[in-house]
Amino acid sequence: MSAVDSLHHLTKQLLDEVSGASDKDLRDSHIVNIQDWLEQRDALIKQLQPPYNFEEKRLGKEITEWNSIIHEKLHLLKQEIKQDITQLKIQKSSNQKYVNPYQNTAVDGMFYDKRK
Incomplete structure (x- = not known):
């Protein structure tokens, strides 16, 4: 099997993995598989030699x-991962405000009584 055939087969597997429905619970293993295949493809691409049939x-x-x-x-x-991270940050901030609602109060203003 030539390097091009191996690269073709590996690219097909990667395409199937990426096109598959990604469950958020299985996302970590999904990403690990993608990274492994990308590394293998990189090694195969370096082995390619120009005279092709x-x-x-x-x-x-x-x-x-x-x-x-x-x-x-x-x-x-x-983009999905970025969106999940921003939602997680918002949720974390909301939870923190619920636990300690007076943590970030502003004390820069003063009240002046102008009555005589």
Whole structure:
């Protein structure tokens, strides 16, 4: 099996993993799998040698199409994670305000009585 065939097979697995429904409870293992496959793909890409035959060129075109899809899906996953982090920060802040509501009171103003 050539490096292009291995890269094609690994890219297909990565595409299936990224396209699959991501459950928030299983997100950590999902990300670990994606990272492993990306590292393996990086190693395979470094092994590629330029004289390609017709079949390898066809597989290469398919790989580049899949790369754009993978890139979009990873971007969406990143946005989901960012959104979850901001929601967690808001929830943490709300919980802190509930536990200690007078923690952040402003004392910079004064009351002046102008009655004579």
